Amino acid sequence: MYRLVFSQVLRRLDAEAVHHLTVRALTLLSVLPLVKRLLHKALAPHDPALRVSAFGVHFPGPLGLAAGFDKDAACAEGAAALGFGHVEVGTITAHGQPGNPRPRLFRLVGERAVINRMGFNNAGAAAAARRLRRVRGVPVVVGVNIGKTKVVPESGATADYVASARRLAPLADYLVVNVSSPNTPGLRDLQAVSLLRPLLTAVKEVADGTPRRTPLLVKIAPDLADEDVDAVADLALELGLDGVIATNTTIRHGGETGGLSGRPLKGRSLEVLRRLRARVGDRITLVSVGGVEDVDDVWERLLAGATLVQGYTGWVYGGPLWASTIHRQLSRRVRRHGFTSITEVIGRTAPQARTAPEARTAPEARTAPGAGTAPGATR
Numbered sequence: 001m002y003r004l005v006f007s008q009v010l011r012r013l014d015a016e017a018v019h020h021l022t023v024r025a026l027t028l029l030s031v032l033p034l035v036k037r038l039l040h041k042a043l044a045p046h047d048p049a050l051r052v053s054a055f056g057v058h059f060p061g062p063l064g065l066a067a068g069f070d071k072d073a074a075c076a077e078g079a080a081a082l083g084f085g086h087v088e089v090g091t092i093t094a095h096g097q098p099g100n101p102r103p104r105l106f107r108l109v110g111e112r113a114v115i116n117r118m119g120f121n122n123a124g125a126a127a128a129a130r131r132l133r134r135v136r137g138v139p140v141v142v143g144v145n146i147g148k149t150k151v152v153p154e155s156g157a158t159a160d161y162v163a164s165a166r167r168l169a170p171l172a173d174y175l176v177v178n179v180s181s182p183n184t185p186g187l188r189d190l191q192a193v194s195l196l197r198p199l200l201t202a203v204k205e206v207a208d209g210t211p212r213r214t215p216l217l218v219k220i221a222p223d224l225a226d227e228d229v230d231a232v233a234d235l236a237l238e239l240g241l242d243g244v245i246a247t248n249t250t251i252r253h254g255g256e257t258g259g260l261s262g263r264p265l266k267g268r269s270l271e272v273l274r275r276l277r278a279r280v281g282d283r284i285t286l287v288s289v290g291g292v293e294d295v296d297d298v299w300e301r302l303l304a305g306a307t308l309v310q311g312y313t314g315w316v317y318g319g320p321l322w323a324s325t326i327h328r329q330l331s332r333r334v335r336r337h338g339f340t341s342i343t344e345v346i347g348r349t350a351p352q353a354r355t356a357p358e359a360r361t362a363p364e365a366r367t368a369p370g371a372g373t374a375p376g377a378t379r
Contacts, residue, residue: 002319015105015114023070026078033137039081040138043324047331049341050085054285054307055215055242057173059141061085061327062342063298066289066310067145067176067219071121073128080140083324088310089128090145091178094163096124097150106256107316112293113265114313116249117258120147120184125167132171144172145219146203150184157190158199165206169214175207180221180248181259188221193231200239215242222247222268222290229272233279243285245310246272262313266291270304277305277350293318295329302342305350 010018029036045061052059064086065079073089080087099121106115122128125146132142146164148157161177169175177200179190190196200218207214218241220232229246236244247269249259269290276286288306292298293314301309315322334342 002321006317006319011107011109014103015107016102019069019105023075026070026075026082029078029081030075030137036077036081036137043083043321044080044138045083045085045324045327045331047327049334049339050327050331051341052085052307052343055174055217057141057215059085059308060139061330062302062306062308063292063323063326063330064088064141064143064308064310065315065323066312067091067143067178068116068118069312069315071118072123073131073142073144076140076142077136077138080138082320083322083327085323085327086141086143086173086308088143088145088176089132090122090176091120091147091181092122092125092128092144092164092168093120093147093149094125094160094167095149095151096122096127104258106258108255108260108262109317111262111264112313112317113260113262114316115253115256115258115260117256119150120181125164129167129171132168141173143174143176143217144168145176145178147178147181148184148190154189154195157195158202161199162202162206165203169207170210172214174215174217174242175203176217176219176245177203178219178248180219188223191220191224191228191232193235196232197235197239200235200241204239204241217241217243217245217285217287219245219248220272222250222265222272223252224272226275229275230279233276236284237280241284243287243307244276244280245287245289246276247290249290261290262317263291263293266293266297270300273301273306274304274350277347278352281352282347295326295333298326298330299333299345302345303347303349305347307346 050061052062065084067088067090070089076087100117100119104117149160152160204216207216249261253260273288285307287308288301289310292311298309
């Protein structure tokens with residue numbers, strides 16, 4: 001049914017207009033307690049075999065919604081009710097900003113891809129913090145992805161990220177430093193280790209200082225050279241980060257200016273994941289995103305060493321039940337292969353890690369905020 005609606009109606013409408021309509025619908029769902037709970041009971045992953053613990057947080061299933069959809073932390077509960085195991089909100093900047101001029105979101109239907117040059121359009125960290133303080137009516141793991149305000153120069157980037165972290169880290173189940181979007185001028189330059197080290201060190205100090213210590217991850221681009229991927233991996237271990245998210249969108253395409261996501265990114269995203277796993281082993285959490293379309297893609301990422309997997313463009317083309325369907329298929333596949341838990345799948349085809357700096361001991365597992373629990377109150 002969704003394929004028919006998409007081919008006959010949605011693909012003919014402006015992509016950003018459809019995005020905003022979807023966000024509004026899920027925001028409405030997020031404030032309707034009975035409907036939200038009924039959908040969550042029917043569609044969210046409840047199979048114990050799918051549970052995953054990563055950087056001290058419990059996830060009901062490995063597949064989550066990538067950053068970029070819920071830019072203002074408005075509809076995480078609605079997305080969770082449709083079957084996502086976690087929702088990463090943002091990218092959020094310290095100061096609100098309108099983003100780049102329209103049009104700035106384009107579908108490539110034949111390639112099952114999307115190009116965006118949104119430019120971190122969001123209402124800012126203060127507005128997001130107000131939403132994140134709301135009591136959650138259904139259990140949902142919420143990651144918060146932060147980026148640099150466009151008007152802030154490179155010299156002020158660290159202070160800008162720290163300002164966002166101070167507002168948002170205490171309210172997040174995990175925090176992500178995004179230095180890999182192609183749509184903010186100069187942002188990807190921050191992936192250079194010489195610039196990234198002081199930035200991550202400063203943000204980590206904030207995250208470590210929250211009442212329950214907020215896990216910190218960094219999100220990298222697929223366009224990094226292999227040696228730069230290794231350098232970021234080594235830095236993550238050196239600083240004691242909790243994980244790396246690989247990858248953001250790519251600028252290596254021949255379409256509109258902006259970052260390309262979806263099927264064409266699949267191969268490089270998997271290459272970066274395998275390289276990271278070979279470098280760090282299981283010493284930190286790897287989150288794989290980019291070109292994830294179906295259960296086979298999720299399974300392949302888990303085998304290659306990802307503890308968590310994220311999607312966004314796959315949801316655009318797969319429809320509202322996409323995440324729920326994949327989690328049900330994962331449940332069946334785990335049992336068909338004779339496993340009792342999906343954690344037995346993680347890294348089974350990954351090579352042994354090469355020599356790299358030692359990581360710190362992982363924190364004890366914590367439970368994500370549950371039904372009727374204030375965000376950030378328990379983990």
